[in-house]
Amino acid sequence: MSGARDEILAAVRRVLPISSSSREADYAAIPRAYPVSGSLDQTARLDLLEERLSDYNAAVYRCLETGIAETVARALSARGKKSLVIPRGLPRKWLPEGFLFTTDDGLTYEELDRSEGVLTGCALAIARTGTIVLRHSEPEGRRALTLIPDYHLCVVDASRIVETVPEGMRAIAGFGPDPVTTVSGPSATADIEMIRVKGVHGPRTLDVILAGD
Amino acid sequence: MSVRVGDAAAAPDFQKAAKRLIANTQLRHNVRRATDVIRAKRAKVVAEVPEWEQLREAGHRIKEHTLRHLAAYLEQFENACVRAGGQVHWARDADEANRIIVDVVQTAYRNRAGSISDQMEVIKVKTMTSDEIGLNRALEAAGIVPHETDLADLVVQLGEDRPSHIVVPALHRNRAEIRRIFMEKMKLDELGERPEDLAEAARKYLREKFLRVRVAVSGANYAIAETGSVCVVESEGNGRMCLSLPEVLISLVGIEKVIPRLEDLEVFLQLLPRSATGERMNPYNSLWTGITPGDGPREFHVVLLDNGRTNVLRDAASRETLDCIRCGACLNVCPVYRQTGGHAYGSVYAGPIGAILTPQLQSMEHSTSLPYASSLCGACYEVCPVKIDIPEILIHLRSKVVEQGGAPLAERLAMKAASFAFAGKGRMEAAQKLTRIGQWPFAHGGKIRSLPGMLAGWTAVRDLQTAPKESFRQWWARREQNHDLQRGASS
Amino acid sequence: MLISLFIGCYNDTLFPETGKAVVAVLERLGNRVEFRQAQTCCGQMHYNTGYLGEALPLMKHFLDVFRTAETICIPSSSCVAMIRDHYPKMAAGDPSLEREVRELLPKVYEFSELLVSKLDVVEVGASFPHTVTLHPSCHSLRSLHIGSKPERLLQHVRGLKLLPLPAADQCCGFGGTFAIKNAEVSAAMLAEKVQCILDSGAEICTALDNSCLMHIGGALSRQRTGLRCLHLAEILASTEAGASK
Numbered sequence: 051m052s053g054a055r056d057e058i059l060a061a062v063r064r065v066l067p068i069s070s071s072s073r074e075a076d077y078a079a080i081p082r083a084y085p086v087s088g089s090l091d092q093t094a095r096l097d098l099l100e101e102r103l104s105d106y107n108a109a110v111y112r113c114l115e116t117g118i119a120e121t122v123a124r125a126l127s128a129r130g131k132k133s134l135v136i137p138r139g140l141p142r143k144w145l146p147e148g149f150l151f152t153t154d155d156g157l158t159y160e161e162l163d164r165s166e167g168v169l170t171g172c173a174l175a176i177a178r179t180g181t182i183v184l185r186h187s188e189p190e191g192r193r194a195l196t197l198i199p200d201y202h203l204c205v206v207d208a209s210r211i212v213e214t215v216p217e218g219m220r221a222i223a224g225f226g227p228d229p230v231t232t233v234s235g236p237s238a239t240a241d242i243e244m245i246r247v248k249g250v251h252g253p254r255t256l257d258v259i260l261a262g263d
Numbered sequence: 264m265s266v267r268v269g270d271a272a273a274a275p276d277f278q279k280a281a282k283r284l285i286a287n288t289q290l291r292h293n294v295r296r297a298t299d300v301i302r303a304k305r306a307k308v309v310a311e312v313p314e315w316e317q318l319r320e321a322g323h324r325i326k327e328h329t330l331r332h333l334a335a336y337l338e339q340f341e342n343a344c345v346r347a348g349g350q351v352h353w354a355r356d357a358d359e360a361n362r363i364i365v366d367v368v369q370t371a372y373r374n375r376a377g378s379i380s381d382q383m384e385v386i387k388v389k390t391m392t393s394d395e396i397g398l399n400r401a402l403e404a405a406g407i408v409p410h411e412t413d414l415a416d417l418v419v420q421l422g423e424d425r426p427s428h429i430v431v432p433a434l435h436r437n438r439a440e441i442r443r444i445f446m447e448k449m450k451l452d453e454l455g456e457r458p459e460d461l462a463e464a465a466r467k468y469l470r471e472k473f474l475r476v477r478v479a480v481s482g483a484n485y486a487i488a489e490t491g492s493v494c495v496v497e498s499e500g501n502g503r504m505c506l507s508l509p510e511v512l513i514s515l516v517g518i519e520k521v522i523p524r525l526e527d528l529e530v531f532l533q534l535l536p537r538s539a540t541g542e543r544m545n546p547y548n549s550l551w552t553g554i555t556p557g558d559g560p561r562e563f564h565v566v567l568l569d570n571g572r573t574n575v576l577r578d579a580a581s582r583e584t585l586d587c588i589r590c591g592a593c594l595n596v597c598p599v600y601r602q603t604g605g606h607a608y609g610s611v612y613a614g615p616i617g618a619i620l621t622p623q624l625q626s627m628e629h630s631t632s633l634p635y636a637s638s639l640c641g642a643c644y645e646v647c648p649v650k651i652d653i654p655e656i657l658i659h660l661r662s663k664v665v666e667q668g669g670a671p672l673a674e675r676l677a678m679k680a681a682s683f684a685f686a687g688k689g690r691m692e693a694a695q696k697l698t699r700i701g702q703w704p705f706a707h708g709g710k711i712r713s714l715p716g717m718l719a720g721w722t723a724v725r726d727l728q729t730a731p732k733e734s735f736r737q738w739w740a741r742r743e744q745n746h747d748l749q750r751g752a753s754s
Numbered sequence: 755m756l757i758s759l760f761i762g763c764y765n766d767t768l769f770p771e772t773g774k775a776v777v778a779v780l781e782r783l784g785n786r787v788e789f790r791q792a793q794t795c796c797g798q799m800h801y802n803t804g805y806l807g808e809a810l811p812l813m814k815h816f817l818d819v820f821r822t823a824e825t826i827c828i829p830s831s832s833c834v835a836m837i838r839d840h841y842p843k844m845a846a847g848d849p850s851l852e853r854e855v856r857e858l859l860p861k862v863y864e865f866s867e868l869l870v871s872k873l874d875v876v877e878v879g880a881s882f883p884h885t886v887t888l889h890p891s892c893h894s895l896r897s898l899h900i901g902s903k904p905e906r907l908l909q910h911v912r913g914l915k916l917l918p919l920p921a922a923d924q925c926c927g928f929g930g931t932f933a934i935k936n937a938e939v940s941a942a943m944l945a946e947k948v949q950c951i952l953d954s955g956a957e958i959c960t961a962l963d964n965s966c967l968m969h970i971g972g973a974l975s976r977q978r979t980g981l982r983c984l985h986l987a988e989i990l991a992s993t994e995a996g997a998s999k
Contacts, residue, residue, distance in 0.1 A: 281939050282938045285939065602942035603939060645896060658801065662805070674931075687792065687794065736766055739773075739789045
C-alpha cells in the first residue's frame with residue numbers, strides 16, 4: 051500500500067533531525083575498535099575448530115585432502131550407515147566404494163526424510179565459535195538438503211578455516227545473494243527448566259571431517 | 264491509526280499485577296532458577312572476550328547511525344529486496360499488518376487450490392512482533408490455524424498462556440507442567456518426564472507440519488539495507504524449517520530491525536548469542552535474499568511495521584530504546600523481574616526493556632505504571648549489549664508521566680511539601696521539627712511499627728526508627744556554641 | 755585539610771550519628787570540618803521520581819551553598835551519584851550552570867573515596883570487634899565504581915572480621931520512592947537481601963548509604979533477627995574508648 055509507505059517514511063523523516071553529513075561519511079565514522087583478524091596459523095585454527103566442535107559433541111575426523119573418501123567410509127561405518135544423499139556438484143573423489151550416494155535432483159521432502167543422512171562440504175568455517183558456514187549453491191546444495199535428514203556429514207577444507215567472526219562475516223558478504231546457513235553444533239533448546247537438550251529439529255547428529263594439514 | 268502492543272492497553276497496573284504474582288511460589292522459584300543459570304552462562308562467555316566493551320560501543324553506534332538515517336535505509340532495503348524477487352509491504356499499525364498477512368495467506372491458498380477449500384494453516388517461527396500485533400487472533404478470525412513451532416512458544420500456545428520472557432517465553436513453566444500440557448494437547452497416552460522426552464514429543468508433533476504446511480510466518484533479527492537480506496537467529500532448527508520448506512514465506516519486520524550492511528553482523532552476531540543464551544554462537548543463523556529458484560519459498564513477503572515505532576523515534580532523549588536487539592540480558596539481571604516474572608509487565612515486552620518500550624510505543628497512554636517498575640539499580644545498563652541507558656530513560660519517562668498529570672495526588676503533594684521544605688535552612692529546620700512532633704502518635708519504644716496511607720507498605724515489613732530528638736545540624740550548632748564559649752573562656 | 759560536610763537530608767533528620775561519626779574520623783585524622791547550615795537536599799528523590807522541575811532549584815541551591823568550598827565530603831553514595839551523573843544533565847543547555855557543575859564535580863567525594871583517594875589513608879585508628887558484612891549499594895557499585903575502598907578501610911579496623919555477602923551486587927530493593935510505590939516488589943527484594951545477610955553469618959551489616967541500611971535494618975528489626983545495620987562511618991569512628999552503639 052503506497053499510502054502506508056509514504057506515511058511511514060514521512061513520519062520517520064519528520065521526527066528525525068536532518069543530518070548535516072552524508073550517510074556514507076557517518077557510517078565510515080562509526081568507531082570499530084574491536085579486533086578483526088585473528089593471530090593463529092592454519093594448524094592452530096584447525097586445532098581450535100576441532101576443540102570447539104568436540105564441545106558440541108560432534109564427532110571430528112582429521113585427514114589429508116587425499117584421504118577424504120576413506121574417512122567418509124570410516125565415519126559412515128561408525129554410524130552404521132550405508133547410504134547418503136549428496137548435492138549436485140559434490141567432488142566425486144570424496145565418495146568411497148561400497149556405499150550408495152543419491153544425488154539431490156529434486157528429491158521430495160519425504161524422500162529426504164527417509165534418507166539416512168547427507169554429505170556436503172562447506173564454504174568456510176569459523177574456529178573461535180566452532181561454526182560451519184553453508185553456502186547454498188552447488189556444491190553445497192539447497193537448504194532442505196542439510197535440514198531434513200537426521201545426519202549430516204560435513205567436510206571442511208582446512209584452508210577455508212578463519213579464526214574470527216568478523217573474518218567469517220566479511221567472507222560471507224562476498225557470497226552474493228546465495229542463501230547462507232551457519233551451523234554451530236546440533237540444534238538445542240534450553241526451554242525446559244534451562245536444561246540444555248540437544249537435537250530438536252534439524253540434523254541431530256553432525257560429524258565433521260577436517261581435511262588438510 | 265491505532266497502535267497496539269499485545270493487550271498492554273488493558274493490562275492492570277504493574278503494582279497490582281506484581282502483588283498477585285509475587286504470591287506464586289512456583290513462578291518465583293522457576294524465574295529465579297532460570298535467570299541464575301543464564302546469567303552465569305552469559306558472564307562466562309563475556310569474560311572470554313577482551314574486546315567486549317569495544318563491541319558494545321560499535322553495536323550502539325551502528326544502531327544510532329541507522330536510526331538517524333532510517334528513512335534512507337528503509338528505502339534501500341525495499342529496493343534491494345524487491346530486486347531480488349521479494350515483495351515489500353508497509354503497515355502503519357497492528358490491524359493493517361494483520362490484514363496484509365491474512366490477505367497473503369488467503370491468496371496463497373486460493374492460488375493453489377482454485378478456492379479456499381484446504382484448511383488454511385501457517386507455521387510460525389518465533390517472533391515477538393507477531394505477539395505485539397496479535398497476529399494469531401487475527402489469523403484465527405479469518406479461519407487460518409497458526410502453529411507455533413518454537414518449543415517454548417508451543418508450550419505457551421498449547422497451554423493457552425502468555426509468554427513471560429523475551430528469549431525463554433515459557434520460563435515460568437517447569438517440566439511437570441509442560442508434560443501435562445503436551446499429553447493433553449498432543450493427545451499422548453504416555454510421556455516421559457525428562458526434558459529429552461518432552462523435546463522428542465515436540466519434534467514428532469511439529470515435524471509433520473514442517474514437511475506439509477505451505478505457508479510460514481517469521482520475524483527477523485536483522486534486515487540488511489544494502490543487500491535486501493534478512494537474518495534469523497535461532498537454536499532449535501524450527502526457523503530453518505519454516506524459512507526454507509514452505510512455498511510462501513511472510514516475514515514481519517519492525518522498522519527498527521534494519522542495519523546498514525551485511526558486515527555489520529560481525530558485531531551483532533558476537534553480541535547477541537553471548538548476551539541472550541550465554542553461547543559463543545547459537546546453533547543456527549539463516550541469511551537469505553529475496554527468492555532463490557529451486558531453493559526455498561517461491562514467494563517471499565516482507566511486512567515492514569511501524570505500530571508506534573515512529574512515536575519512539577520522536578523523542579531524542581529515549582529514541583535509543585529502538586536499538587534493542589532482543590537479547591533478554593536485562594531481564595535476566597533485573598532484581599525486579601526476578602521477583603515478578605514477565606506477566607507483571609502486562610506486555611509482550613517485559614523486564615527493563617519492556618518498562619521503557621511499551622509505554623513509548625503507546626505514546627505514554629496506558630502502561631504509565633511501567634516506568635516506575637524499577638529501583639534504578641543500573642544492572643540492566645551494565646549488561647545491555649548495545650548500551651541502552653535504561654535507568655536514564657526510565658527517569659525521563661517518569662518525568663513525562665508527571666508532566667502529563669499521571670502522578671497520584673498524594674505523591675504530588677508530598678513532593679511539593681518536600682521541595683518547599685528543602686528551599687532553605689529555616690524551612691528545613693521547621694520541617695524537621697514537624698517530623699519529630701508528627702511521628703509521636705506512631706512511635707513506641709523508639710520504633711514506628713505502623714504508618715497510614717501510602718506509607719503503610721513500608722511498615723508492613725519493616726520497623727522504622729523514630730527521628731532522633733536532635734538533628735545533625737542542631738548537634739553541630741550546639742557544638743559550635745560550646746566551642747565559641749570555650750574559646751571565649753580561654754582568651 | 756578543611757573539609758566541607760554535606761550531610762544529606764535524610765541523614766540530617768534520621769541518622770545524625772553518621773554525621774557525627776564522619777566528623778569524629780576526619781578530626782581524628784587531623785582535618786578541620788565545616789558545616790554550612792544553609793544546605794538542604796541534593797534533589798535526588800525528586801529527580802528520580804520524575805519531578806525534574808522541582809529538582810532544578812535544589813541543584814541550584816546546592817551549587818550556591820558549596821560554591822566556595824574546596825573539598826566536599828558526602829556520607830552517601832547515592833547523593834554523590836546524583837551529583838556526578840545527573841547534575842551535568844540538569845545543567846545542560848545553560849552555559850553558566852554547566853560551568854558551575856563542571857567546577858563542582860572534582861570537589862565532591864563520597865566518604866570512603868575521600869579517605870582512600872584524597873587523604874590516602876586506610877588505617878583510621880578504629881576498633882570494632884564484631885563480625886561485619888558489607889552491602890555494596892547500587893550507586894557505589896555502578897555509578898561511583900567504588901571498587902575495594904570500603905573493604906580496605908574495614909580490613910584495617912582492629913578486631914573486625916569481614917565476612918563476604920552472597921549475591922552482594924543484587925539490589926536491596928529500596929530505590930527511593932520505589933519502596934513506597936512498589937511496596938510488594940520492594941519487600942520481595944528485601945527478603946532475598948535479608949536472607950543473604952543472614953547467610954553471611956555476620957552480626958552487623960554495613961554500607962555507604964543509610965538509605966539502604968534503613969530499609970534493610972527495618973526488616974532485620976521487624977523479623978527479630980538479632981542483627982543490625984551500621985553505616986561505615988560509624989564503624990570507623992568506633993574506638994576502644996568509645997565504641998559506636
